[in-house]
Amino acid sequence: MPQTSIIFSSILGPSCSEQVQPVMGEQGGGAIGSRDLIFQDGRLISGSLEALMEHLVPTVDYYPDGTYIFTFLLSSRVFIPPHDLLVRVGQIYLEQRQQLEAGSEKVKAILKTFSAKIVQLLKEWTEAFPCDFQDEKAMAELKAITYWVMQCDEENGTVKKAIAQMTQNLLLSLAARSQFQELQERLCSPTVDKGPILKAKPATTQKDILGVCCDPMVLAQQLTHIELERVSSIHPQDLMKIISHVDTPDKHRCQGDLTKTYSLEAYDNWFNCLSLLVATEVCRVVKKKHRTRMLEFFIDVARECFNIGNFNSMMAIISGMNLSPVARLKKTWSKVKMAKFDVLEHHMDPSSNFCNYRTALQGATQRSQTANSSQEKIVIPVFNLFVKDIYFLHKIHTNHLPNGHINFKKFWEISRQIHEFMTWTQVKCPFEKDKKIQSYLLTAPIYSEEALFIASFESEGPENHIEKDSWKTLRATLLNRT
Numbered sequence: 001m002p003q004t005s006i007i008f009s010s011i012l013g014p015s016c017s018e019q020v021q022p023v024m025g026e027q028g029g030g031a032i033g034s035r036d037l038i039f040q041d042g043r044l045i046s047g048s049l050e051a052l053m054e055h056l057v058p059t060v061d062y063y064p065d066g067t068y069i070f071t072f073l074l075s076s077r078v079f080i081p082p083h084d085l086l087v088r089v090g091q092i093y094l095e096q097r098q099q100l101e102a103g104s105e106k107v108k109a110i111l112k113t114f115s116a117k118i119v120q121l122l123k124e125w126t127e128a129f130p131c132d133f134q135d136e137k138a139m140a141e142l143k144a145i146t147y148w149v150m151q152c153d154e155e156n157g158t159v160k161k162a163i164a165q166m167t168q169n170l171l172l173s174l175a176a177r178s179q180f181q182e183l184q185e186r187l188c189s190p191t192v193d194k195g196p197i198l199k200a201k202p203a204t205t206q207k208d209i210l211g212v213c214c215d216p217m218v219l220a221q222q223l224t225h226i227e228l229e230r231v232s233s234i235h236p237q238d239l240m241k242i243i244s245h246v247d248t249p250d251k252h253r254c255q256g257d258l259t260k261t262y263s264l265e266a267y268d269n270w271f272n273c274l275s276l277l278v279a280t281e282v283c284r285v286v287k288k289k290h291r292t293r294m295l296e297f298f299i300d301v302a303r304e305c306f307n308i309g310n311f312n313s314m315m316a317i318i319s320g321m322n323l324s325p326v327a328r329l330k331k332t333w334s335k336v337k338m339a340k341f342d343v344l345e346h347h348m349d350p351s352s353n354f355c356n357y358r359t360a361l362q363g364a365t366q367r368s369q370t371a372n373s374s375q376e377k378i379v380i381p382v383f384n385l386f387v388k389d390i391y392f393l394h395k396i397h398t399n400h401l402p403n404g405h406i407n408f409k410k411f412w413e414i415s416r417q418i419h420e421f422m423t424w425t426q427v428k429c430p431f432e433k434d435k436k437i438q439s440y441l442l443t444a445p446i447y448s449e450e451a452l453f454i455a456s457f458e459s460e461g462p463e464n465h466i467e468k469d470s471w472k473t474l475r476a477t478l479l480n481r482t
Contacts, residue, residue, distance in 0.1 A: 038405065043412075044068065046405035049079055057092045058117035060100065060110055069124050070419065074236050075411035078243060078399065082132035083141060090145045093118055097148070111152040115159050118149055123166045129237050130173040177235075208294075209281050212440045216297060220304035221431035222438055223274070223313040227380045228429045230270055231312075233263040239418050242387060243394040267383055271316045276446040278320025282329075283447065283455040291459065292335040295321065299341045306347060309364040309378040311357065318348055325449075325456035328467070332460065354385060365420075374430035386421060390414060450474065 036051030037044055047055070056064055056072050064072075076085050100110055122142065126133060133139050146163045213219045241264075278298055285291040298317050305314040320326065321341075327333075349356050364379045371377040397410040447455065454474055462468040 045409040046401055046407055048405055052406060052408065053085065053088050054092055057089055057096070058114070058121055059096060060114050063117050063120070066124070069121065070128055071411055071415035073125055073129055074240055074415050074418065077237065077240055079406065082129070083135050083138040086138055086141045090141060093145065094148065112159070115149045115152040119159055119162050119166065122146070123162070126166055126170040129235070130170055131177060131235055131237055133170060134174060208285070209440065210294065210297060213437045216300035217304045218434070219301050219437065220308055220310065220313070222434055222441065223305060224308055224310045224378065224380065225429050225431060225433055226270070226438060226441060227310055227312055228425070228427065230267050231380065231425045234267060234425060235263070236418050236422055238264050239390060239421070242391050271312060271383065273446060274313065274316040275320035275323065277441070277444060278317050279323045279326050279452055280447040282321070282326050283452050283459065288332050288335065291329065291332045295332065295336050299344065302344050303340060306344070306360070308375070309368070310380045311361060311382050312380045314344070315348055315382045318344055323452065325452035328456060329460050357382065368424070374428055377427045379424040381421070381424070390417060
């Protein structure tokens with residue numbers, strides 16, 4: 001993330017697309033191209049793509065605000081690939097440099113100041129969006145720009161040292177990203193257990209989650225460990241890929257490597273695997289009283305996740321218990337103390353656009369902002385809902401205004417939400433890691449949907465014609481296989 005402090009509260013207005021009276025003028029006193037930028041109450045709300053690019057590049061007496069750098073670098077990929085933007089930045093730099101060399105007697109001192117600002121911009125870019133430089137063309141352009149910049153610092157080498165440090169940090173970041181991608185490719189598919197084959201249910205002595213961890217709080221803490229490890233691998237540009245392939249004249253230019261969103265896929269798969277693991281743990285239990293105990297255990301785990309601020313694991317657990325093979329076990333559910341579960345379902349009630357959950361998330365966010373400990377800083381939102389919010393915000397507000405300008409007010413809001421999410425991902429987990437519990441959570445075989453229904457029907461027989469037909473079809477399928 002950029003080193004410059006990012007504060008969005010004073011930037012955003014009430015609506016991303018409201019009509020405003022254009023106010024022409026410069027922001028920060030020195031950015032070129034500001035004649036094509038429009039401000040409202042001191043806030044940049046729209047501009048042409050060219051003017052916004054020029055507003056990104058420092059001058060001798062101007063350096064863009066950190067919020068603008070992050071927001072424009074994030075949102076620009078909707079309109080122009082990062083490599084092409086980097087090329088344009090290099091061009092603007094050279095144009096300014098030529099003007100400086102032709103118009104001042106103190107050229108060396110001025111160029112040194114100017115060069116230091118360019119390096120700072122590149123440093124913020126490589127730190128916030130290192131994967132932009134996985135592209136060989138982008139890396140080559142970065143080397144070209146830094147080569148031109150180093151020519152202005154041949155005496156004491158201060159700029160050269162800054163560039164060397166920036167390059168080293170970038171390469172380390174890219175190497176870590178590459179290692180994560182390789183790991184996810186190896187672990188992309190969970191172990192799927194075909195489950196019981198007609199009355200051959202697992203023995204009661206078979207290892208289950210309660211045999212590994214019987215303390216709901218401890219399990220919730222280990223789930224939080226896994227969540228934070230996985231979500232920390234998500235980068236802002238990964239989230240921007242949700243919308244970045246939409247608005248471009250050439251539909252192939254800005255799509256990027258949509259298939260390479262390993263971190264998003266891995267995190268989404270984790271949610272699904274946790275839901276299926278919960279359903280598997282319940283359905284494969286032979287005795288009803290043990291199934292009841294298992295359900296109550298997961299209810300307690302979900303409640304502890306809620307208290308921690310781990311809403312994603314909480315939702316995954318609830319989703320697992322609401323899967324049809326589990327939800328249909330009426331005799332088992334009749335023995336469960338439902339008060340706690342009802343509270344959880346109230347928090348995750350989808351009505352009014354998940355109003356209850358959003359209220360709880362807001363409370364956790366406020367707690368995080370004033371927290372004195374790492375534990376109080378934990379906020380792990382329901383990821384699918386967060387992604388839907390970003391996409392919905394993109395869909396209801398246009399990218400361009402009637403005058404052809406980019407609707408930058410929209411991208412301030414998208415950037416604010418993504419930046420807030422990234423802040424949450426950087427919290428260090430305060431709980432001690434238990435490798436044994438985590439190994440079980442990540443590697444325990446999970447039943448397929450078919451196997452879950454078989455186990456469920458063997459536990460509690462079908463109760464209506466639909467279930468009887470389903471059970472009959474499953475039995476026939478299994479007998480044909482054998």
